[in-house]
Amino acid sequence: MSDTALEADGLRMSYGATEVLREVTFQARRGEVLTLLGPNGAGKTTTIEILEGFRTRSGGRVQVLGADPARGDERWRARLGIVLQSWRDHAKWRVRELLAHQGSYYERPWDIDELMAAVGLTEHAGKQVRRLSGGQRRRLDVAIGIVGRPELLFLDEPTAGFDPQARRDFHDLVLALAAAGDTTILLTTHDLAEAEKLADRILILDGGAIVADGTAEELARRFVGEDEVRWTLDGQRHVKSVQDGTRFVFDLFTRHGGAVSGLEVRSSSLEDTYLSLVRRAESEREGASR
Numbered sequence: 001m002s003d004t005a006l007e008a009d010g011l012r013m014s015y016g017a018t019e020v021l022r023e024v025t026f027q028a029r030r031g032e033v034l035t036l037l038g039p040n041g042a043g044k045t046t047t048i049e050i051l052e053g054f055r056t057r058s059g060g061r062v063q064v065l066g067a068d069p070a071r072g073d074e075r076w077r078a079r080l081g082i083v084l085q086s087w088r089d090h091a092k093w094r095v096r097e098l099l100a101h102q103g104s105y106y107e108r109p110w111d112i113d114e115l116m117a118a119v120g121l122t123e124h125a126g127k128q129v130r131r132l133s134g135g136q137r138r139r140l141d142v143a144i145g146i147v148g149r150p151e152l153l154f155l156d157e158p159t160a161g162f163d164p165q166a167r168r169d170f171h172d173l174v175l176a177l178a179a180a181g182d183t184t185i186l187l188t189t190h191d192l193a194e195a196e197k198l199a200d201r202i203l204i205l206d207g208g209a210i211v212a213d214g215t216a217e218e219l220a221r222r223f224v225g226e227d228e229v230r231w232t233l234d235g236q237r238h239v240k241s242v243q244d245g246t247r248f249v250f251d252l253f254t255r256h257g258g259a260v261s262g263l264e265v266r267s268s269s270l271e272d273t274y275l276s277l278v279r280r281a282e283s284e285r286e287g288a289s290r
């Protein structure tokens, strides 16, 4: 079995004359958790829908669990977990019935009670889907996505609308799936803390291409790479961006000793990295179109 769960190579997609994806290239190894970040309209959902086989690409090569998704059959599809936006068509079904029914399509479904406990729906087992709150509905979407114990799970903004507890529970669930070994997960989010917490690797999609690919620390080091140091000396507040915060602070104290107060050192966060990358991509586009 190949170690690569999915691969996109020069993936392109246009809607009519509008080119949305122009050069999307990345891979996921089996068991990896990847987070796809990018501004609104960057093409994250489009990318995921192409990988799921729901959308036909305009060009490039794509392999998902060894097959081209444009030609994936039922057996291939059964190995994927897909979290769709919402199961509105099933409004009259009760939670437990719907999950048992969805599970019956698979060879080795989760035990339904265990699954409901894992997504925090046990107390709503007998409720009709239409009576669930938005967040409970979303938990159900996630449960339906994983009921068949997929090898590869696609989650498009899975925690949008979750309360903090549901979000934390969901993170625990993803981390448990990842720790159990061979589920590969690709998720999109606008929550950078979530991306940092869950992802083995972060991909940033912007201007139709992957502009960054690595762990949160790697991205911070590669693209921002500076620490911000703030301190007070002789009643005056100072702020400086430096390559190596520890070294700078050492020198500061060597020179001024106890006269330094109010020291703060901040290494660049994923948010700094993300914003700096997106701004850079934007200014390159502006430069190119001038």
Ligand SMILES: Nc1ncnc2c1ncn2[C@@H]1O[C@H](COP(=O)(O)OP(=O)(O)OP(=O)(O)O)[C@@H](O)[C@H]1O
Pocket: 015, 020, 038, 039, 040, 041, 042, 043, 044, 045, 046, 047
């Ligand atoms: N069916 C469609 N027909 C035409 N244009 C589309 C279609 N679906 C998406 N688009 C356009 O393609 C671009 C990418 O959309 P997509 O939904 O993939 O972005 P996204 O990164 O998921 O955005 P968001 O973060 O807002 O969910 C957008 O400009 C969108 O307007």
